[in-house]
Amino acid sequence: MTTGRRRLLAVPAVLALALTAACSNSSSSGGGSGSSAAALTGDCAKYQAYAGHSGTKVSMYASILAPxxxxxxxSWADFSSCTGIKIVYEGSNDFESQLPVRVAGGNAPDLAIIPQxxxxxxMVKSGKVVKPPQQTVDQENKWSPIxxxxxxxxxxxxxxxxxxNMKSLVWYSPxxxxxxxxxxxxxxADLTALSDKIARAGAMKPWCGGIGSGTATGWPATDWLEEVxxxxxxxxxxxxxxxxxxxxSDEKITTAMKTVADWMQNPAWVNAGFGDVKSIATTTFQDAGTPILQNKxxxxxxASFYRAQWPKGTDIGPDGDIFAFRLPAVNPQVTSPVEGGGEFAAAFSDRPEVQAVQNYLSSSDWASSRVKVSPGWVSANQGVDKSLYTDPIDKLSADALTDPAATFRFDGSDLMPAAIGAGAEWxxxxxxFAEGQSIQKTAADIDAAWPQ
Structure with a gap:
């Protein structure tokens, strides 16, 4: 998943930050583009296109939790302070299951950041998603067609x-x-040989893992299968x-599942610091990497977004406490496989202030702002200056995601029907993992749940 699936503690928050006195706030005009709004000055002038809605609130719902x-x-603090639009953000560990419930119950957020x-x-099938405003549509040259x-x-x-985000990474301690x-x-073959070597040395297990994630438990295992x-x-x-x-149930996929089992269900290789193979199902994905720092x-x-889970002060780099390398192809004839994920801003309201926020989130200005304050975050917006990526993981990810020679594909479970990719497959x-269920039954259960 995407993905975008990044959770620790659910922390609803309301953003209300002040800027310098040089910035002036507009009064609400009720307009769409801010053309009739009072002029913004100083550092706020760059937000003029979004002005005219001071004193309004926009609710946003996503799976992104602290930190x-x-x-x-x-990333939107200056925008909010200058325009007077208060963005009320709520993150949930149960986002994938609760968003449909809220939408069906008439309690949809104004905006949702959807990773699948x-x-x-x-959600579009529900008839509740609103088409984006023209300013957002006009940003299309900032994204690749795919x-x-x-x-x-x-x-x-x-x-x-x-x-x-770059999914095809392996974190380790240089x-x-x-x-x-x-x-x-x-x-x-090198990866397998290294795993055997680490296991034989006995000082640590070669692999650790966790697929726990609230009602989204299981999604890291979908990534392992997709990579293979x-x-x-x-x-x-x-x-x-x-x-x-x-x-x-096709032989190709069950063979891939066997490869995953030989890797992440190998009792000699997993699950360092937590227990046996079954402990992978009860270990949260956020905690899964901690044994690396303990030499266990x-x-x-x-994925690349896991960077946010390492403790503050962790030295992340080629010679540091933690870094990452690209997961090699199982079949050397497959050229540079890269799996990626991402997130998309969908609206359930067309109020002018909602459209103003939606327009801003589609801009290179917002993407650049997010890059500056978010190590481990890479934008899909091509208008971002790559020199802004100062974090080594971000650079590694951006290079892989833009590699013209790579075999790139989006996270498979995120592309599948939600009933499968965010349900039956998880x-x-x-x-x-938890019950030792057979590959054949696991595959058959997913196939049987596929929407007709």
Whole structure:
């Protein structure tokens, strides 16, 4: 998931920050683009296009929790103070399950940051998603065509891309590797050999993992399977699998599941610091990497956004306490497989102040602001100056996500129908880890749940 699935504590918050006296706030004009609003001055002048709605509130709902939600709110602090639009943010560990409930119950947020195109499609089908204003649509040259399709349903554009994250990473400790004489693997065979070597040494387990995530428990396991499917068979089979032309029970997919089992269900390799294989199901994904810093675990497969989970003060870099390398392809004939995820801003209201926030979130200015305050966050907006990425993980991610030679695909479970990618697959893969359920039953359960 995406993804975008990043949670610690649910912290609803209201943003109300003051800027310098040089900025003046506009009075509400009730207008759309701010053309009839009082002029903003000083540092606030750049927000003139969004002015005219002072004293209004816009509710926003997402799965992003502290500490990452703190930087999210900082990213629009100046906008909020200058325009007078108060953004009331709520993050939830149960976002994927609760958003449909709230929408169906007439309690939809003004804006939702949706990490799954499949869930976006479900919300559009409900008839409650409002098409974006023209200013947002006009930003289309800031996104690559493929990203715009992920924010569209049946060819109609509904939600502007926001973040982009690199899923195909393995976190490790460069200091621990150097001390033990381990080298970063370049191929899947190298990765397997290194895992065996670490296991035989006995000082630590090679892998740690956790798939716990509230009502979204199971999503990290979908990433492991997606990485293996893409890295084994390439983009064409991956696309057919995501659309269910290739079923989970197909030999290609069950073979990929066997590869995942040999990797993340190998009792000699997992689950350092937590317990046996079954403990992966009860360990939260946020806690999963902590044994690396305790020299109990060698590696963790997680996305670029996991950077936010390392304790404050952790030295992250090629020679630091923590860094990451690209997960190699299972099949060396697959060129640079890269799985990515992202988030999309969808509106459930067309009030002028909501459209003003939606327009701002689709802009390069907001994306640049978010990059500046959010190490570990990469934008889908091509208007962002890459020199703003000062964090080494961000640079690594941005390079991989823009690599023209890469075989890039969006997170598969996020593209599948929400009933599968944010439901049946999570449940079945959790049972696969927690109960030792067979590959055949796991695959059959997902196939049986696929919408007709």
């Amino acid at each position: 990452e939600s703190d930087s999210l709110e900082k 195109p499949g869930l976006l499609a479900q 990203w715009k399709t992920y924010g569209s349903v049946n060819g109609t554009f509904y939600a502007a891309p926001m973040s982009a 200091k621990a590797f150097k001390a033990a004489g381990y080298e970063v693997p370049k191929t899947w 499917v893409l890295g084994s068979y390439g983009g064409d089979v991956y696309d057919q699998w995501v659309s269910h032309k290739v079923k989970f 675990c060698g590696m963790l497969q997680q 449940k079945a893969l959790t049972a696969w």
